[in-house]
Amino acid sequence: MEIQSGVSTSNSNTRRGYDPQSQTYQAYDEKELATNGVSGAVYSNFGTPRNTLVTKMFSQSETEKRFVSFYSNVAYTYNSKYTLNGSIRVDQSNLYGSDPSVQFKPIWSVGVAWNLKRESFMDQVDFLNRLDFRFSYGLGGNSPKPGKGGPYNLLNAKASTMFAGLGIGYDIMYPANDKIHWERTRTINGGIDVAIFNNRITASIDVYHKLTTELLATKPTDQTLGWESFYTNFGDMKNQGFEVSLRTKNIFTRNFSWSTVLTMTNNRNKVLKLNLDGAMTAGKKVYMDYIEGYAGNSLFAYRWAGLSEEGNPQVYNAEGEIISDYQDESLTEDTVKFMGVTQPKWYGALTNNFSYKGFDFSFMLVYNFGHKMRRDVNNFWYGRLARNVSKKFLDRWREPGDEKYTDVPKYVSKTVENKTKSRDITFYELADINVLDASYVKLRDITLSYSLPKSLCDKLFMDRITLRAQASNLFLIAANNDGIDPEYHHYRSGLRGTKYGPSWSFGLTINFK
Template identity: 25%
Template sequence: FNYNGIYGFQSPTKLPETLNAFEQASAINHQLKYIGVPANDPRYYAADELDYFRNNSFSWVDALWRNPYTTQHNVDVSGGSQNVKYFLGSSYNYSTGSFDNIDFKKFNLRGNLDVNLSRNIKISLDLNTDTRNTSGPSWDVNNLRYEDLYKAIAFRSAMVPPYINGEPVGNFVEWHPGSVLNLEAGYNRRRWTGLNAQAAINYTVPFVKGLSARASYNRYNRDIYQKNFNLPYNMTLFNLTGTNNHIIGTDPVGVRPRAAQEFLNSRYENIWRYQVNAQINYKRNFGRHGIDALAVYEQAEDYSTNFNAQRNEFISPVLDQYSGGSPVNSVANGSEFENGRLSYVGVLSYNYAQKYMVEGSFRYDGSAIFAPENRWGLFPALALGWRISAEPFFEKFKFISDLKLRASVGILGQDNVDPYQYIQIYQPTNGAVFGTPTTGVEQGVLANPAITWEESKTYNLGLDSRFWNDKMTLKLDVFRREAYNILGPPTETLPNTLGIPVGDQNYRAVNSKGFEIELGYSATSRSKNGLSFNARANFGYATNEVIRTNEAENIRSYLRQTGANTGRIFGYIATGVIRTQDELSKLPAGYTILGVAPQLGMLNYKDIRGVTSDEPDGRITVDDREVIGQYNSPPINYGLTLGTTWKSLSVDILLQGFAGSFAMLPTAGRDIQARVEESSYRFWADSWSPENPNGKYPGYRVTGFRTRFDESTMFLVNNSFLRLKNINISYSLPKQTFQRIGLTNVRVFFTGSNLFMIYSKNDIYDPEMNNIQSYPMMKNFSFGLNVGL
């Protein structure tokens, strides 16, 4: 009997900083002044209002964010006899979200039974079932991912308080996240049930030494039901104070309804799949010769069906059933999908005295998503190994206990694309004939009967070694991968007049190469305390090159993908903010920046080329874009793992880092929200203005209150970092402290992840996030107890 309990909580590694109320009000004033609005215009924030916001700034994140926590309990029982062994386990998990009324519950039950029917026949049964329930507020149709809701909260204006006297504030806002989270806007619930069962039989052939067979059947079934009930709600309007009525007072003066669509939407989905495997294995040694052969038959199919429906305009917010909604404009949809694969696998290995090793293998896969004539793919592989340390001439190198050289080449296939593109699809569509709505059929994606497997050929050369009585280890791998027949739509080489969407074609080719090295050390003290220590450092580098891709023949050289690596970032090379009239006067006559005459406070760029020439043309156009970031994913990864054990205490630490990648701030990061409805990132407080001529960031253009700046080196961030990724601490209590009550072991432990940055080039947001607006990266702290009987 074993019990394992965990309690954990999370907190953000780094939340985005936004303008406070005073900074935002000042930004609006700068915008108005910049576009020439008269000083007596009531849109300006007066001195008394600026003084108020200097001391009163409201954080919607502080008001609504809740650090999530989780609890998990696992209980399992195992036992049996020599011929019958069983295992039965269950677990329960409860987790909260980062906001009120968001939670997740999961219950899991699993079991295993192994029975020896005879000396040569063994059967096993495995069963795993789980139920999951997720609940939260109604935010979007069938949407239980609250990233967009988080973004709306993170960038709410600091000049608008979320609540006044407990009432949701409706001034200057169209909707209220707090009311959504309080379920005033309805709910969204999902129930998931799953069953995974496997039966297997193993047979050891008694009359052929080393020969065995195995057959297994696996069945997976999943049902998902989701219900989304969306309701309108009310917000409270308060009086406005201050010289220009920009301060929200405390006296209620009315109600502002959130006229959201009233609907009930539900969705049901069923997925089932099975897999049958039959294999024969022969493994035997003949003196110094070893043979291992394997033949496998694999068959798999999967099927899914889903149905969803919606009704609107309910007679009562408490009647969350379809009978309470209007049949007018009701919706019902559904679809089905099926797929299958058949595979034959063979592996043959030979070794001589564990010194010389060779292994050949193949996969012959058939995928139903391709046309019959292109359905099958053959994917062979060959691997060689030489244990150099077993050679007589190597005996003089006593400090090297093991040294092995590896080499391999193999082909893999990939069919992870939209299925059945070889069939011409016709799909229903809605339209109108002489003003009368009608339903018809239209041609879908243009069929491509020639579509088939993507393939990649990988070459690998490796070395494994151990030194000084196995205290040190070294592992080195160098690889080259040639991916070809990569599937993708040929949109760049087709005319815009084609008039029909085109599916994927096998055309693209990309080569990649790199290496990985790992160095380890371990040592154990000879003292009775049993102190041991281990360390492992790794470093890897990988890059790629586009060999062939769909791109126009007349594309300009700096935009050409062929011959370059994937993941390049294009943008303008920023030369700085135009700060003074003297800088502005020195610009050439007729000079424009993306079609706009330069002005003070504008961001200027490097003039690289013209529309038709590769020489500067005296103005900034789209042709002046350049590669400003070579990689959007890190080509370099490295890490260090440290561990130590002393008596019953063990500590393990992982440091992880990446280098060489860049990211462009998304559109919202390059915006100045000079308006009351929403805020901007805090770094915009250091924008150019006549009062702040040395500001790092550009000022406001005359194009409006919402100013967007193009992708450039000004907004390019370096995502190189090194962080303490994980730490695990565990302690096993001495047995004499609990044996008298029948326990066999008691262990307590702590686990932490993403605890802190040791080094980061990105000072705006956590570099492991997809972008600055993604849901925050979280620190995790878990405390656990393990008890055995």
């Protein structure tokens, strides 16, 4: 049994008006700046002609998690051959809804294992050192996030000009949901562990099937209820795949050894049910990553039809007709094309270790295959230039006829001209021509070390002295030709993150006697 309670609090203060050069402070009217703001700013916020102070001067938060847990584990092995184990856990927590029907839901698992090598009929199989079969079945889950379940609405105090003369206003952060409960996952797992040729080759293979019901996520809802979305259980999903781990001792002599470790994982999933409100449209589907009948983390895109003679983006509808109006009724959900998933289908690592007398050398390659990402496209289409822009801006449409040579839409000077019945930039930004293969192989690290001879260490009254040099992220082989490192790229939005180059480190380890 376990009883646990934890409380975390945070406070933040923001003050302005201090000049670090003169070390002086000048008072200012925060209420005036938050209500009326200033006009004529060089760079406006939110695209408005008047800037207001939006940062809170002071904020405070408190999160409390409480658990009462009952759990038990049992394991029994007979004759060093047959093993049976089981576990069960029951939780009561303030993370779940208060309705009694969602409390005290147990999670459990049972497993069996068979050490086949210890059977008498395997005694004559000399090359086999180990052969184990494993099978397990169980029910697990994830708990809701703190504050997302309960019988009451969680409110957020808000000062706004909308409430002028009425005092402090409140909006609903999280609506009441007293029936929110565990996200439950039923898992079937089978595995084999094998070792042969005096353990020169060892391997483990696991195959699994997971069925997750009552998925926890933020669900869009009817805004007339008073909120745009709420956190709840609203879907089912399955995952299946396998994991392989292989280790080999390729060469093993007195002075030299070489070993290899390979890991490989394959995963495929599918959303079986998703309880969403409202009809699905092309404009919704192209932004969503979980849609019933498709894999989780799916990526959808418009079918690109090129630029118009005016330099505006066009797409095909389901009938193959060219559309430029985002309000066209023929832009149904079938207009959007499934491009793949943003989660790698295959991933793992390959490590090689070499040892010669006092020298040790190793390197590790990591790989991710079978997934997609959006290209980082130009995102400056209108208005005044007030920031750095992509070099792709130079490839934009400028005059009639350019549509034959470029897919980058034209720039317009006025904001009101950017989204019209004949122009919707998202047709280009979210088009299939801007979806790339995100597969890559990277040299994660390479290490060289040298341990001084024991005779020398003894003279220095040391047990061991080792010098080490390590380098990380030395090279990348990527499937895309845009110079994108997928590891530092947001697959769904197409935004590049901060890319870190190679790193080097040197170390000295001394063990005293």
